[in-house]
Amino acid sequence: MAERSTVEVKFEPLGLRAMVPGGSLITRAMLEAGVLLPLDCGGNGTCGRCLVLVEGATSPPSQAEERLLDREQLDQGWRLACQTKALGDLRVAVPETAERADGGWRIDDGDVKDLEGGTPVVTALALEIPAPTLQDPRSDLARVLALAGGEEHAGADLATASQVSALARKHNWHLAAFRRGAELVGVAAPGVPPLGLAVDLGSTKIAAYLVNLEDGKVLASRGRLNPQVTFGADVVTRLQKAIRDPAEGRRMTRLVRRAVGDLAGELAAQAGVEPSQICDMTLVGNSAMHHLLLGLPLEQLGAPPFVACLGQAIDIKARELGLKLAPGAYVHLPPLVGGFVGSDNVAMIMGADLDRPGPVRLGLDIGTNTEVVLTVPGGEHAMVIASAPSGPTFEGAHLSSGMRAMAGAISKVEILDDQPVCFTIDGGAPAGICGSGIIDTVARLLEAGIINSRGHLDRSHPRVRADQRNISYILVPAEQSAIGQDIAITQKDISQVQLAKAAISAAAGTLLELAGLGVDDIAEVVLAGSFGGHIDVAGAKRIGLIPNVAAASYAQVGNAAGKGARKVLVASEMRARAKAIPAMSRYVELASETKFNTLFARSLSLPESSF
Ligand code: FES
Numbered sequence: 001m002a003e004r005s006t007v008e009v010k011f012e013p014l015g016l017r018a019m020v021p022g023g024s025l026i027t028r029a030m031l032e033a034g035v036l037l038p039l040d041c042g043g044n045g046t047c048g049r050c051l052v053l054v055e056g057a058t059s060p061p062s063q064a065e066e067r068l069l070d071r072e073q074l075d076q077g078w079r080l081a082c083q084t085k086a087l088g089d090l091r092v093a094v095p096e097t098a099e100r101a102d103g104g105w106r107i108d109d110g111d112v113k114d115l116e117g118g119t120p121v122v123t124a125l126a127l128e129i130p131a132p133t134l135q136d137p138r139s140d141l142a143r144v145l146a147l148a149g150g151e152e153h154a155g156a157d158l159a160t161a162s163q164v165s166a167l168a169r170k171h172n173w174h175l176a177a178f179r180r181g182a183e184l185v186g187v188a189a190p191g192v193p194p195l196g197l198a199v200d201l202g203s204t205k206i207a208a209y210l211v212n213l214e215d216g217k218v219l220a221s222r223g224r225l226n227p228q229v230t231f232g233a234d235v236v237t238r239l240q241k242a243i244r245d246p247a248e249g250r251r252m253t254r255l256v257r258r259a260v261g262d263l264a265g266e267l268a269a270q271a272g273v274e275p276s277q278i279c280d281m282t283l284v285g286n287s288a289m290h291h292l293l294l295g296l297p298l299e300q301l302g303a304p305p306f307v308a309c310l311g312q313a314i315d316i317k318a319r320e321l322g323l324k325l326a327p328g329a330y331v332h333l334p335p336l337v338g339g340f341v342g343s344d345n346v347a348m349i350m351g352a353d354l355d356r357p358g359p360v361r362l363g364l365d366i367g368t369n370t371e372v373v374l375t376v377p378g379g380e381h382a383m384v385i386a387s388a389p390s391g392p393t394f395e396g397a398h399l400s401s402g403m404r405a406m407a408g409a410i411s412k413v414e415i416l417d418d419q420p421v422c423f424t425i426d427g428g429a430p431a432g433i434c435g436s437g438i439i440d441t442v443a444r445l446l447e448a449g450i451i452n453s454r455g456h457l458d459r460s461h462p463r464v465r466a467d468q469r470n471i472s473y474i475l476v477p478a479e480q481s482a483i484g485q486d487i488a489i490t491q492k493d494i495s496q497v498q499l500a501k502a503a504i505s506a507a508a509g510t511l512l513e514l515a516g517l518g519v520d521d522i523a524e525v526v527l528a529g530s531f532g533g534h535i536d537v538a539g540a541k542r543i544g545l546i547p548n549v550a551a552a553s554y555a556q557v558g559n560a561a562g563k564g565a566r567k568v569l570v571a572s573e574m575r576a577r578a579k580a581i582p583a584m585s586r587y588v589e590l591a592s593e594t595k596f597n598t599l600f601a602r603s604l605s606l607p608e609s610s611f
């Protein structure tokens with residue numbers, strides 16, 4: 001069919017649309033329309049995660065589609081969005097895992113508390129400014145600076161200075177001035193407190209907190225999907241894409257900056273304040289997120305020995321990132337640790353106080369990459385740190401019946417009389433399985449002997465079904481599910497869990513060995529991150545995801561990286577503490593540790609682990 005110059009692509013059920021040149025891939029239309037669908041393989045046609053139902057004129061199925069879809073699916077209109085071109089107007093039904101780019105959600109941190117004091121990074125001054133007269137014709141800025149520390153000691157950002165004249169007159173020469181070090185970074189109506197923004201920029205999710213800088217109180221918090229998920233689920237895929245095509249890298253930079261800016265606006269609206277009141281910000285993320293946000297060179301980070309272009313803590317003006325905060329606002333980025341282990345790990349360490357003296361502790365921040373921190377009291381380094389390539393399995397949405405941890409998600413499973421009993425987050429009809437549900441499911445199936453120690457499903461079990469493509473255990477039959485389809489765990493899902501848990505377990509085992517410690521030396525296991533905060537500890541121990549140590553305690557601390565980012569936001573001492581962490585740590589590149597490979601192979605068994 002002839003290609004039209006411009007076509008309309010509508011996305012259901014999100015109600016979004018885009019006009020794109022005829023012949024564009026559906027994934028391009030998704031980006032234009034603001035549809036975020038995690039594309040695990042980055043659009044290479046290998047993962048099958050971009051399955052959509054299409055109505056309208058399209059390009060013929062590609063080789064990848066012929067390989068991943070069967071004839072019946074293709075006849076029904078199922079296509080891979082990354083392979084299919086729009087030749088005419090299209091209606092595209094996207095899966096449940098798709099999100100609106102402007103969507104967001106409440107952060108369930110469990111521990112969003114006000115923070116202890118310290119020396120504020122930004123101080124608020126209540127100024128009563130003498131009005132100018134013929135006898136005192138000093139400039140407006142000179143009058144403000146004289147009160148804000150003396151002209152010779154204080155300076156002002158030009159953009160801030162330009163606001164002084166109008167604001168001072170509007171408020172009858174009474175102003176709130178926000179000073180950061182020697183610089184005036186913002187002025188506001190009298191009585192307005194200085195606000196700050198702490199951002200945890202994850203590969204999959206972005207969490208942001210609006211904080212009163214005077215008392216550390218969280219005024220609003222919100223999360224949203226990192227729009228870069230449409231370029232690949234993991235940082236390596238994204239880096240490879242950006243290195244191969246710098247225009248793609250620039251697009252990722254633009255998208256993530258815009259998402260952070262949008263979050264700032266949403267949080268301000270939620271708290272009933274203006275974004276221009278935000279006069280300081282911290283942002284933490286892994287090394288790839290950090291470099292992509294700043295638009296730094298990526299080649300050296302994408303290949304061994306995985307070196308950062310810039311790893312020390314830096315402060316830059318928020319406006320350099322296109323963020324519309326107070327005109328003189330800064331963004332503080334704490335230091336990176338090494339390899340892909342970035343400032344989010346520094347923040348996690350601070351959030352969980354792992355850099356404070358104490359017994360041997362194992363910290364796990366479970367995500368697409370799992371940061372593993374082992375504290376070594378009395379060691380040459382106070383901490384040894386590694387990043388385990390655990391993949392997106394525990395994000396839930398990447399499983400065959402997976403979904404985010406939200407209403408309808410199965411989070412807990414029991415097997416009674418050989419029948420599964422599923423519990424959803426909200427008690428409603430099940431719609432899919434979230435990350436904590438998959439751990440529980442594997443643990444229970446293992447206990448019931450429905451999967452063996454190699455992770456293989458028992459094909460003779462009445463709930464196990466096999467077809468040409470997959471072997472599945474049916475957790476909820478279609479007629480009882482909220483989506484009219486079976487909710488199942490497939491052999492592939494189980495393999496993904498084995499790979500993820502083996503990576504985490506082998507990473508921890510490698511660190512223990514390098515530190516000369518044994519598993520029984522661990523006094524506390526700290527589980528961080530939204531996933532770590534919700535998993536069933538007994539189930540996670542059962543499958544060997546976390547160590548099973550009788551004497552250890554297990555602390556589920558929620559988004560410790562977000563907490564650490566807020567600590568760094570409010571107090572100068574915390575910034576100094578964050579800066580010290582890389583020097584007190586030994587970063588271990590697992591790819592160069594032969595021990596890791598040995599332990600990884602051993603840890604694939606259930607529940608065998610390296611702990
Ligand atoms: Fe992986 Fe399309 S097949 S994103």
